[in-house]
Amino acid sequence: MQDSIVIVGAGQAGAQAAQSLRAGGHGGRITLLGEEPHPPYQRPPLSKKHLAGEIGDEALHLRPPSFYEQNTIDCRFGVTIEAIDREARAVILSGGERIPYDRLVLATGTRPRALPIPGAELAGVVTLRKIADVEAMRPLLKAPGRVAIVGGGYIGLEVAAVARAMGHEVTVIEAQDRVMKRVVSPSVSAYFEALHRERGVTLMLNTGITGFSGTDRIEAVQLADGGSLACDMALVAVGAVPNDEVAAAAGIDVDDGILVDGSGETSDPSIHAAGDCTRFFSALYGRSIRLESVQNAIDQAKAVAGAILGADADYDPVPWFWSDQYATKLQIAGLSQGHDEARTFGDPASGSFYVAYLLAGTLVAVDSINHPRSHMMARRAIGKTFEEGLLPPVG
Numbered sequence: 001m002q003d004s005i006v007i008v009g010a011g012q013a014g015a016q017a018a019q020s021l022r023a024g025g026h027g028g029r030i031t032l033l034g035e036e037p038h039p040p041y042q043r044p045p046l047s048k049k050h051l052a053g054e055i056g057d058e059a060l061h062l063r064p065p066s067f068y069e070q071n072t073i074d075c076r077f078g079v080t081i082e083a084i085d086r087e088a089r090a091v092i093l094s095g096g097e098r099i100p101y102d103r104l105v106l107a108t109g110t111r112p113r114a115l116p117i118p119g120a121e122l123a124g125v126v127t128l129r130k131i132a133d134v135e136a137m138r139p140l141l142k143a144p145g146r147v148a149i150v151g152g153g154y155i156g157l158e159v160a161a162v163a164r165a166m167g168h169e170v171t172v173i174e175a176q177d178r179v180m181k182r183v184v185s186p187s188v189s190a191y192f193e194a195l196h197r198e199r200g201v202t203l204m205l206n207t208g209i210t211g212f213s214g215t216d217r218i219e220a221v222q223l224a225d226g227g228s229l230a231c232d233m234a235l236v237a238v239g240a241v242p243n244d245e246v247a248a249a250a251g252i253d254v255d256d257g258i259l260v261d262g263s264g265e266t267s268d269p270s271i272h273a274a275g276d277c278t279r280f281f282s283a284l285y286g287r288s289i290r291l292e293s294v295q296n297a298i299d300q301a302k303a304v305a306g307a308i309l310g311a312d313a314d315y316d317p318v319p320w321f322w323s324d325q326y327a328t329k330l331q332i333a334g335l336s337q338g339h340d341e342a343r344t345f346g347d348p349a350s351g352s353f354y355v356a357y358l359l360a361g362t363l364v365a366v367d368s369i370n371h372p373r374s375h376m377m378a379r380r381a382i383g384k385t386f387e388e389g390l391l392p393p394v395g
Helices: 012-023 065-070 131-141 154-165 186-198 245-249 294-308 372-381
Strands: 005-008 030-034 073-077 081-085 090-093 098-100 103-106 110-112 146-150 169-173 202-204 209-213 220-223 228-230 233-236 240-242 271-273 278-282 287-289 320-325 328-334 341-345 353-359 362-369
Touching (some): 012 294, 065 073, 131 233, 146 154, 154 320, 186 202, 186 328, 353 372
Parallel strands (some): 146 233, 169 202
Antiparallel strands (some): 090 098, 209 220, 278 287
C-alpha cells in the first residue's frame, strides 16, 4: 500500500497510528504533524511525577526520536493546522503550506475547558494539559504558597496531592456536592475526600466561583457566595473539550467530538479519527460515547491503522482509567453512568476495596481502590450478569 497518509496530532493516538501503520506493512509516506515542539509523549505523568520533578521531559517520550527516523515517519512538530481542503485532499498549515494526503487521520485530542469569567487571563491562572503548562506552573510552586484548584476531578485532585506534598496550602473548590461525582460512587468520593483532608487539603464543596482578581497577577478567587479565597496560583481543572473545530469547518460530522464508526472512519471515507477527539457508538453501553484515556487513544488508533490497511474493525472497548493520589491508586473499569445499583466490597477504612456498578443485574463498571485484582477481573467481566465469583473477594 503506497497511499500518502497524514496524521494530524502527535499525541498518544497519533503516534500509535503511525507506529501501527508501519508495523502493519504500509510502505507509503507517513507524515506526523504536531502542534507542540516535542515528540509524542505521555500525558498522565504531567499532573503527578513530572509536576513533582521526579521525571524529566525525555522520560515522557513514547519513543526516542531515532524511532521515527528509522521507520521513515516524517515528523513536523510545532506546526498548526488551519484547515482541511477535502476536495483537493490536503491539510493547510497556519503559514499557508499545503500537505497533500490520500488518507488523513485526525488525532487532535482535547484542550482544557476554559472558564469565561473575569480575571481568567491573569498571570498565575493556569491549566494543565501540556509540558508547557507544567513549565509555567513550576516557578509558581518553587516556594510554599497558597494554591487554589478549581475542580475536584482527576487532574485537580492529582495536582492537589502533589502541591500538598511540596508544602503548599491547598484548597480545592468544587461546584458539586462531592469530588469526582461524574465518575465514582458516593463511597469512593467520601474516601478520597477524607484522604485529602487528612493530608491538610481544604475542600470547598457546593461552591461556585465568579472570577479571579488581582492587579498584575492573581491574588484571589471570587466565590459565588460573595466571599473570596486568597491565593498565589489557581489551577482551572473543570474538564476538557474535543479539538474538533477544524473537522467541523471542513464539513465533517461532529457532535462534542468527531463522529466515527467502528473502524474510526468519519463522514468522509478518506478521513479517519482516533483518540480523545472522537465520539462513537458503543454497543456495549447502547449509546454514543467519547472517551478520554490512554487506553482509548492506543486501541482506537490501532483499529484505525488496521482499517486503513484493509482489516475489519469494529471498535467497542471496555474503557479503563486510573488516577494516582498520594500512595493511593484508583482504577476504573467500564462506565458507571446510568447504573441502578452500587455494591461495595471490602471496608473503605482499610484502604483497599472496590465498588461494583450494576444496571438491571449486569456489571457495567468497577471502581477499585488499591485493589488491582478486582480491576483486572472487571475488565474481563464488564457486560456479564453479576453473580458470586464474577469478581474476587477482598481480604
